[in-house]
Amino acid sequence: MKINFLNFILVSVLFVGSFCFASGSAVSSQHEITSTLLWIVIILISAKISSLIERFGQPAVLGELITGVLLGNVALLGISFLEPMKNSQLLAFLSELGVIILLFQVGLESNISQMRKVGFRALLVAVVGVVCPFVLGAYLVGPWLFPGLAANAYLFLGAALTATSVGITARVFKDLNTLKTSEAQIVLGAAVIDDVIGLVILAVVSAIATVGAVSLAGVVAILFKAIAFLTGSVFFGHLLAPMLGKVLSKIHTGIGMKFALALSFALIFSFLAGEMGLAPIVGAFAAGLVLDPVHFKYFKKPKISEELEKVRNIPGRMEIQKIASLYTEKHVEDLIEPLAHFLVPVFFVMTGMNVQIQTLFNPKVLLVSLGILVVAIAGKYVSGCFAGKVNRNIVGFGMVPRGEVGLIFASIGSGLGVINHEIFSVIVIMVIFTTLFTPPILTYLIKKERS
């Protein structure tokens, strides 16, 4: 396009015009907003570039995590202008939205009847995967590596080793299109069961640490609330989902309404979960499960299928079919996908950014951490042996990543003043390694299984 003078004037005028708004921007916290825009760009671009790691057969999530670790630690090189990102409420929210969208997607792709099939094995895997690391961490390796600490410290260390991070594993299976395999379903089921047991453990150890005794009433209350929420949402979910499906399949005025309804369905479940003291992402996962694709069978047949019927008998139908296949299946997953492209990387990059590399610089801490790391991996790995007739290596390693969950334990523990900075660092390092090294290992195992 030739840049002539008039054009120049016009565009210049366009830009100068902005000041009028700029004056108003003084009203809101415009600066935070504008810098957040830059941060989003940094996250998106670096995440997408790093996702080229897929070319080497690695899942994109690994690239995003590493990118996050790098971005979060460039301060060590004196580049500190990214530091505010770590404390940005806006990024924290986008990242939360991101993991909600991800778990909603995972829920949509998870087949609940399939999950029911593996339910019992998942339970076994989960229990073993919690008991082993906890016992090892709290009663054997912990006291051995950190002699002379309060019993509570060991309890928290053990507790921090229990919960699997469903986000990381789910994303790896998703990246490799193996979410529907028995292994994936067992791991997903076990991961959430882990969280239950982990929760109970956390409630117990917190109680011991604070009031010095287990408040059974508290635990019961928690369980009761959860069951109440569950029954409620399963009941209403299965009441609503079919209606929603019918509504969605009837709407033909663009994707706007369908998109809004599907997204709202996920968000309302997340909200309710949050209100009940549950994690929003569990609500999102449940929303995905409840929003069983079967309710969308009409919705799943876009206009193109009808068109195809009309041309059934002409030659070249196969070509039409082929072309159509490029564009059919416009259902909920597809509506949510672009949003996921925007938000999901934010979660994983931010997760990576919270990793403090300097914790690795203390040799003693590092050494001890490796010991705990072995416990963390071995404890989960053995659980795979109870997965029945599936690839037990995949299940075992699928259970390894701790991600943000372990960090949550650590932060609560240090918040209660139960664990010292050393153990905190150790937990953080354990999380770093289990989070960063599981994706490549899991990828290798899955590819081997395929071949």
Next chain:
Amino acid sequence: MKINFLNFILVSVLFVGSFCFASGSAVSSQHEITSTLLWIVIILISAKISSLIERFGQPAVLGELITGVLLGNVALLGISFLEPMKNSQLLAFLSELGVIILLFQVGLESNISQMRKVGFRALLVAVVGVVCPFVLGAYLVGPWLFPGLAANAYLFLGAALTATSVGITARVFKDLNTLKTSEAQIVLGAAVIDDVIGLVILAVVSAIATVGAVSLAGVVAILFKAIAFLTGSVFFGHLLAPMLGKVLSKIHTGIGMKFALALSFALIFSFLAGEMGLAPIVGAFAAGLVLDPVHFKYFKKPKISEELEKVRNIPGRMEIQKIASLYTEKHVEDLIEPLAHFLVPVFFVMTGMNVQIQTLFNPKVLLVSLGILVVAIAGKYVSGCFAGKVNRNIVGFGMVPRGEVGLIFASIGSGLGVINHEIFSVIVIMVIFTTLFTPPILTYLIKKERS
């Protein structure tokens, strides 16, 4: 799906699991995040329901604004749980993102060479549309309706009448698929020129109000910064856009990368605009203009077109073409659209929510406001007469809405203590009416023009 016991156990376990996270949520401001999830649902659902107003030939934006006004004033009925929404930083950010996405879309759809054609007429319309309301408001109707106020008050009142809100009008033209008409291009061009002049006026009146004199240096500095930003982004924009276009057209690994790059392009421009003290949305609009579709001609030919080439000579090609037409044209606009479905309604609903209906309850204020409203409409309407050989009514009314811009003037004026609460209310009412009543009038005129 049958809800059997094992399923029940599994899902229940799933939910209880969430507590583990919940405990951690204590670390972040989880409550604000979860309630924001609900607010988003409320905004999305009510916005989409209200957008059914399209069935009656009205633009969706009108429905969203009215929804916002209702949501923002249910407190008058004693329903106060929505009040926190107005002060939510997170919603403010999503709404800012929304208007950025909207202006990016508008920029993408605006034809810059077309805009150049109407450049001069837009300038004329803009100048008249600023001078008339300002003179009328500041020197005639203002002093007549509010006798005995300081001169500065009248100046601010006049200034508040000058700037057109590009967002509202652009959305109306967009809703009616008439963005590419000369009328739309003139109004868009004039609206941004308005902002320049409005900016200069604001700078001047602010200077008079504060230091009692016009700081020419300040005005010059503003202009200089703007021109600098402009030349820079036009230059680099036209350097980058083609490259970006080539890159995007070469990428075949899903839409993720394309989406990220396109979105980042818009956000980086918005950020730079914000950094220069400009409004981010102007950067977004510029990004859209610079990202001239011509650079995406390859990008605009998705895989399906190549497929079509292969089957050129078989019978039934027309059917294929027909089917293909349902799915081709997968370019930037399409990538951004789902995000727009999520964020744009947030902006308009939030804009509506900031409308305080109770300001209408004071008869005297209401009466005076109607006088100012007449000035506001007439002053802009006459500008349409300078639009040349186009539908002058459309241009005239297209210039009427003031939206957030007028509110910005008002808030700055009262911030400086120059205008009293009465005039503030008057300005707010003027904004309400010009914002709420322009869409239907404009829609009527455009439909009449078509028929």
